[in-house]
Amino acid sequence: MYDLTVIIPTFKEESNIGTIIESVDAVFSRNAINGEILVIDDNSPDRTIELVREFQKTKQHLSLVVRTEDPGLSQSVVEGFRKARSDIFLVIDADLSHPPALIPVMLEGIRAGNDIVIGSRYMEGGGIKKWPLKRRIISKGATFLGRLLFPEIHDPVSGFFAVKKSVVVRAPLRPRGYKILLEVLGKGTWLKANEIPFEFVDRATGSSKLGRRTIIEYAGQVIDNAQFSWNHHESAVWQEWVKLFRFGIVGLSGIIVNEGVLIYLKGYIQLSLPVASIIAIELSILSNFILNDTWTFGTGQQHAMPHWWQRLFSFQVVSIGGAAINFVILNALAVFAGVDYRVANILGILVAFAWNFLVNRRVTWKKSG
Template sequence: MKTNSSNSLLAVPTGPLKISELPPNNVGTSGESIHLSLVIPTYKERDNIQNVVSILSQLLDESIPGNYELIVVDDDSPDRTWEIAQSLTTEYPQLRVMRREQERGLSSAVIRGWQAATGSVLGVIDGDLQHPPEVLMQLLRSVEQGADLAVASRHVEGGGVSSWSVVRRLLSRGAQLLGLVILPGVLGRVSDPMSGYFMVRRSAIANATLNPVGYKILLEVIGRGKVDEVAEVGYVFCERKEGESKVTWKQYIDYIHHLVRLRLTGGNKKQKLTQQTGFPIGRFIRFGLVGLSGVFVDMTILYLLSDPTTLAWPLTRSKIMAGEIAILNNFLWNDAWTFADVSARQQEWHQRLKRFLKFNAICLAGLVLNVLVLNLVFNFLIPNRYIANFIAIAVATIWNFWINLKLSWRVTEVK
């Protein structure tokens, strides 16, 4: 068992943001590694920190007594959060505190905490109780059962958000959509790549030079680590009870910067494509069959509206109406068949309406993509309009399926 022998602050590691394969030897009294090191990055969390430490300590003392450590890494909060945390070390011997005065940022705070950690499993949890502590042991069990990375997700069974505004939901969806476009091999591996609540084996990120921007440390872990098996555990993201939210526009700018940096530097290129994407073939086949039914509906409606022997509407107006009816047809079939397991848990009319609106927007974007690919292939690669059109349809179909899978049919709202 490793305990904190004094209430002195941890020295802040310097140099590259790299996790050693073996834990540091100069920490603790026994020189032995422990099982779990959980980092709690904080900034202006004076009102929350004692409650967080108390709840986590009680939970872990019951499950893995003496075989864990809590590491509070505070970015020199003006409310002196670090000082409150330091005063708790006598009561909670597994607690260690680091005060950073030169560096700033949640991602780097987490890594600096991991650099000082002695655990074989490294984790992170927010210091504001928006991450429910009771999920902690489910994450740890997932790692103990073989996962290299266990992520608490808002978008799997048992997950959701409690009371987000429409604007925040749109920003979250838009951020994930952008990530899927820029970096599908990273964001496609988990349902909630924006999560800041997870555990990872030390060996999975050891010796990788991490280079995060902003808050989304999980992107860096997946993109640069040696992560083979990923597990996800549902959790409900709760609104904070004390303190103020730190979500700002700068975080979204940092997120885009981070995506581009990972895209350009390549991350860990040794990961297999099947591991990166986890492409669900069965769903895709069902999605494709539904798409074929949509083609039949589109052609039928177009004929009924535009043919001189029927209503004789103008072609453009007829096509728009036929396309919308085909999209509605596809949505209803996908909702009832392709993604039935998800839609069964979100059956209220406003939830279906939101799924339909997202599906519609994604399909319209797919139409634009279809036209662009058609022109690019026909003009620069294969001067055959039918082959070019087939390729364009294939690309648009994959786009529609993948983005809808990640954004339209997922559990996002709970009471």
Template sequence: MHPSDIELSVVIPVFNEGPNIGPLCERVRPILDRITGAWEIVFVDDGSADGTLAAIAAVHAEEPRIGAVSFSRNFGKEIAIAAGLDHARGRAVVIMDADLQHPPELIETFVRHWREGYVMVYGQRTDREGESAVKRGFAQIFYRLFERFGETSLPEGAGDFRLIDRKGVEVLRVLGERARFSKGLYAWVGFRQLGVPYAVAKREHGTTKFSFRKLFRFAFDGITSFSTIPLRVWTYVGGVVSLMAFAAALFFAIRTVAFGSDVPGYPSLIVSIMFFSGIQLISLGVIGEYIGRIFAEVKRRPLYVVAERIGGAAQTGDTLTRDAPRVAHL
């Protein structure tokens, strides 16, 4: 099949998802056949250490429209999504996970709305029953903070499970930033978008790859990628602390003139030093986070390295940016 004839591509980032490959393809293939005969599935193997790539090769031998791009190491899910968009050739691209928590049957609804003229159709989860109260609470806080301080708003419950029209895909491919927060990028590109509610299914095999630490880091990357508020807030904190220090100095000066000097308290001195030292270290840490992102950007390394390919996904995106390619090959 010629690349220009492919109507629908399904991009699936995978990391140690070997047992899920077969069941996923068995559910997705009949759905794609009902929608269109011109489809492809592009797995992006993010440096798996199990039999994920071998499982993909097995289903490719049975169905040539299923292929894969394999990284030289683990680059992270956000980079895997970017690679999938680089290699997908369809006029519309669906992004979904391999653990079957994203119901494949919803792809038909996505495509129907896409044919109605929507550039992006995203799944919007309606429940968080499988998550702890702490995780749900932090998720709500994150969405509130992003809504308040981010460059754009995020639909609550929207994730990577979505369909993107080719013109939206091309805009996302041009965005070559290294610290990627895909949810924010989807909202930033704009276009006509629509949310479709769905319930998250139970994971069939394996466990989630996102620990609480990784999720916290992901949320922090999202805030810092789309807002400079973490930097500006320390200007306000510094101003408030300076005013407090000036008021305290004025108070002690007046009291000394009126009542004479008294012996300074050692505990209060230590507490003050520790308090102000903590503020300085936190502010330096936030500044360092932004400087680290600048450092990563100016190095202009490729987003990922492709070690192996399965199937005919041929696009590489080598010439997408003038300064550096998005992909390197072994």
């Protein structure tokens, strides 16, 4: 048994395979990692296989699987999951686009309690070097689609990630196409994921297989994962969307509280309008807080959270921010852009809602520990 299995899918990587094996090996020695390297090759017609076999003569911990059926990157990675002889898997490209130096950091992340650690191109500190505009746009589009399923993950389609065996061992993965991480996130069993930024470096040598994947295939995969979550309410996708839905219901209930209190205070108690409306707004914020705290984000919580008064304070501040966003958008669109004020208000409400949900999701009810 090893501490870690580094899975390297390859197809025609004769110019890179030696360097990636040596680099991963150097990282193992430098960090005292008892690691295994597992190359999964789709029967490359070049010298990739021959070179790996050569390395195997001196490296006990290097294994090779040569696949002859159902070629594909995702299929190869899943085969790697099955053949790995450790409880932690890490997938890395052969073409040196992913820095092996991050392997120990990702391993540490798993040991610290994360189920998945993702090398992320799309968060602060990450990036992509030397990509033409077309590829950037396609990649951004794919990431956007993926984030519809996993709003909290910046790079759900990264090819560089570490995962516990327990996440994927019983997962009904349907590997196809290029985006295996999406499949793991959508169908795996996990609670905590973490992202580590890195700079993706375009391959310097060897051939690109971009043509072997299609956008349609990927869209199909996204739909498949959405469908899966519909039937598996324990999945991460479902959990996330339930939160969004509940947050929306609570928001609607807040309107009723707000209006009810206003009618009572102004109409029956005859308070002045400014006083009545401030009390009505504040009470609706409080009732929204209680409902979101106990219902939207409360059930099934497995993680430590900020203290309740921190949550209340944070929610209060975010709500005021949301109101300000609503106000600015409504007035800017109506006054300066001539948009009908009713339409402008709806747009303002929608943007404020997105703001409220995302910020509260990440800050107020942040999972910690």
